[in-house]
Amino acid sequence: MRVIPITVLTGFLGSGKTTLLNQLMKNTENENVVIIVNEYGDVGIDHALVLTNNQEQIFQMNNGCMCCVLREDLIDMFLAILQVAEKGPAAIDRIIIETSGLAEPSPIAQTIIRTPLLNEHFVVDSLITLVDAKNGFYQLEQYPEAIEQVAFADKIFLTKTDLADAQQIKSIKKELIKINPFVDIETLDLEAVAYQDIVGLDLFDRSIAGAKKAKTDIDHMMNNFTENRHQHKTYHIHDHPHEGPIHEAHHHIHTAVDSFVITCPTPLSEAQVISWLRMLISQYGMDLMRYKGILWIDGLQYQVVLQGVHMAYKLEEGQQWAQVAETKIVLIGKNLPQKEITEWLLHGHPKNISDRK
Structure with missing residues (x-):
């Protein structure tokens, strides 16, 4: 059985992950896709919000935020998918995971990297982070989870840019670069996004390409870093709430x-x-x-x-x-x-x- 790539969609509450997932599922480019939806709390996501058909299967975890569940839960989930892949009538081409808005995506990547059976059958394609252009400042300032989602990202998409003015968009990009100066940041129209814009980017470690593009990837990240160096400083999270944009802290770090x-x-x-x-x-x-x-x-x-x-x-x-x-x-x-x-x-x-x- 071939290796199954996993695209992880993360982003803070309200950033547009479910809207994006619905849009992607309208055209899966004839791939057989497994959707994993992780909803924070005991109440699962409304199935009406996740489009599906007979060739797609939904795995839903209702036992809390993905970053808080036991690693054994993640392993069991992936093993169950393997069983479906081995016994099912059609091969599984891809997995898309939508994490909770209060989660950071690292446990997924860690579990796959550190578990021998899993890393033989799965590979992380990309960690995609959505950031609300209008409310991103507040979320970054108030919630460490939002910052971690940005730091782990292979690519960042700004959503809801129609609700923000040009200065707000410029400012939020500048803050994102302070956290992750290596990453590409693009705006995303949730109504017009195409499947290939998000899926199959192979950014995590270029494993799907057999590591042949890894050097190109590293060089690109370093070029981003060089271009952004004049903006990049150590990024601080304040330990007390206050209004307005995030500041470079000299105290209360x-x-x-x-x-x-x-x-x-x-x-x-x-x-x-x-x-x-x-x-x-x-x-x-x-x-x-x-x-x-x-x-x-x-x-x-x-x-x-x-x-x-x-x-x-x-x-x-x-x-x-x-x-x-x-x-x-x-x-x-x-x-x-x-x-x-x-x-x-x-x-x-x-x-x-x-x-x-």
Whole structure:
């Protein structure tokens, strides 16, 4: 059985996820699609809101926010889909997951990456985040979940732009770039969106393309970072509510989101990379939000593709080096010390990194 790609739709309450899902289901490009709807609380989503036909199946989890359910629940759900795929009359071409508006999408990616049986049969296609252009400022300021949805995104779509003026749209884009300076941000017309605009983008780690496009993806992210660098600063969430747009905090800091790039023009040893990854996991754990890159490993003629979410990561063989080899890694996380993390990878254990609590 071939690998089944998973597109994850996330975004805060009211950002338009269900409207988007309904629009996508009007034309699935003749694919057999499994829809997974996760609704916060005990009452499931109204089935009338999710369009379906005889070739689509709806898996619905009513036991709470997806980011809060037990990992075993996610595993069981995916295993059930595998059984349907193996015994069903038609192959399952794709899965689309609509998360709760109060969820962050990392448990889905972590579960697939860390579970051997699942990562043989499933791959995350893309994490797509919708942001309400009109109410995005308030949501980012008041709810850490909204910020995490942005930080984890492979692509961000601004919705409800018809309700916001040009300055509001410009300002919310600027705030999103502060959180995730690597990501592409586009506006989305929920009434005119096409299936291929959202599905099959293969942005998470380019696994569907066999990692052949991973270097292009990393280079594009780094170009975004360079272009946005003048706007990007450590992003702070205030720990108390107040009116107006989010400000760059100089006090009352609750959480900080950091984004940075590591490059190295010389080969790294395999032991060096493994030691560094173990350090990242042990020292920063759940504060690691997203990290991905192309690694130049000494003695190997091909790229090594790194993809990580929190404490789950994978390394896989990429394409042959066609140009000048170079290690390039992008990282997004909370309170990540760029200097120490970079020094560890390039030169070994920095003395002060063990001071982290």
